[in-house]
Amino acid sequence: MLSGKRLQRSKIAEYIVSLKPEMTIIGSTKRDKTVAGLVAGALRVPIIPEVIELYGNKAKRIVYSGMAIAELEFTLPIVITVSKKNVEVKANNNCKIIKVDLPRNKKVRILEEKHKEGGNIDLSSAQIIVSVGRGIGSKENIKYAEELAKALGGTLGGSRPVTAELGWLPEDRQIGLSGQKVKPKLYIALGISGQPQHLAGIKDAKVIVAVNKDKNTPIVDNADYTIIGDVLEFCKIFTEKVRNK
Numbered sequence: 454m455l456s457g458k459r460l461q462r463s464k465i466a467e468y469i470v471s472l473k474p475e476m477t478i479i480g481s482t483k484r485d486k487t488v489a490g491l492v493a494g495a496l497r498v499p500i501i502p503e504v505i506e507l508y509g510n511k512a513k514r515i516v517y518s519g520m521a522i523a524e525l526e527f528t529l530p531i532v533i534t535v536s537k538k539n540v541e542v543k544a545n546n547n548c549k550i551i552k553v554d555l556p557r558n559k560k561v562r563i564l565e566e567k568h569k570e571g572g573n574i575d576l577s578s579a580q581i582i583v584s585v586g587r588g589i590g591s592k593e594n595i596k597y598a599e600e601l602a603k604a605l606g607g608t609l610g611g612s613r614p615v616t617a618e619l620g621w622l623p624e625d626r627q628i629g630l631s632g633q634k635v636k637p638k639l640y641i642a643l644g645i646s647g648q649p650q651h652l653a654g655i656k657d658a659k660v661i662v663a664v665n666k667d668k669n670t671p672i673v674d675n676a677d678y679t680i681i682g683d684v685l686e687f688c689k690i691f692t693e694k695v696r697n698k
């Protein structure tokens with residue numbers, strides 16, 4: 454007999470299977486991946502994990518630890534897991550949202566529900582992004598970037614180390630291959646080295662300004678303007694200048 458989490462996962466999978474879907478798209482939390490495996494197994498269909506882009510019958514996914522992107526052609530039916538942990542589902546003419554009652558884990562009693570701070574930030578429509586990399590130095594220093602973003606009327610973003618690894622910014626602020634793709638008019642990269650996985654998320658930015666102490670770091674070759682110097686010093690001086698304008 455199954456209990457707790459496993460029972461929930463198999464119930465979700467059973468429900469999906471009962472719909473006989475042509476395409477099943479699931480997120481990439483641990484629970485999602487288990488459900489995806491169960492659905493693919495029960496339907497006897499292939500599974501493509503960690504997809505970053507989906508169009509028609511083609512899917513792109515990161516391979517070789519992020520060194521390459523594979524483009525795969527598939528036929529239906531198929532199960533796909535998408536690389537973002539939290540997938541936002543929006544209802545439209547082709548898609549309706551169905552709520553399913555699942556058995557509760559009797560050992561867990563919910564006393565209070567608190568929603569994650571920040572929610573899911575959509576950076577794709579931001580016009581000005583001030584983006585923070587490991588070069589900012591510490592979580593405490595994020596406030597300098599935040600003040601600059603506020604003075605410019607922009608939004609804060611970050612590299613993967615700063616968001617997913619060090620937790621200096623929420624994960625939904627991550628920009629890049631496995632984060633959000635952005636297309637702002639102005640992208641200010643503060644202490645970001647500009648590895649291919651980060652550049653993949655900013656290729657549609659109109660103007661890129663890089664602030665870095667190392668003139669040989671890759672972002673310099675990809676920026677329209679470069680300031681070689683200390684990122685905190687830049688933030689303080691530039692914020693003041695913008696405020697006085």
Ligand SMILES: Cc1cc2nc3c(=O)[nH]c(=O)nc-3n(C[C@H](O)[C@H](O)[C@H](O)COP(=O)(O)OP(=O)(O)OC[C@H]3O[C@@H](n4cnc5c(N)ncnc54)[C@H](O)[C@@H]3O)c2cc1C
Binds near residue numbers: 520630632667670682
């Ligand atoms: C499968 C996979 C997916 C990935 N997806 C993403 C993704 O979506 N987004 C992403 O960003 N990364 C992603 N990465 C990670 C990526 O490879 C890099 O490790 C990451 O982008 C580096 O982040 P960073 O530039 O903040 O840090 P670093 O590479 O450590 O760069 C820090 C920079 O700060 C500069 N610096 C240091 N101190 C100062 C200072 N005081 N003043 C000015 N400059 C300073 C340094 O010169 C350096 O250039 C992924 C990796 C893999 C394997």
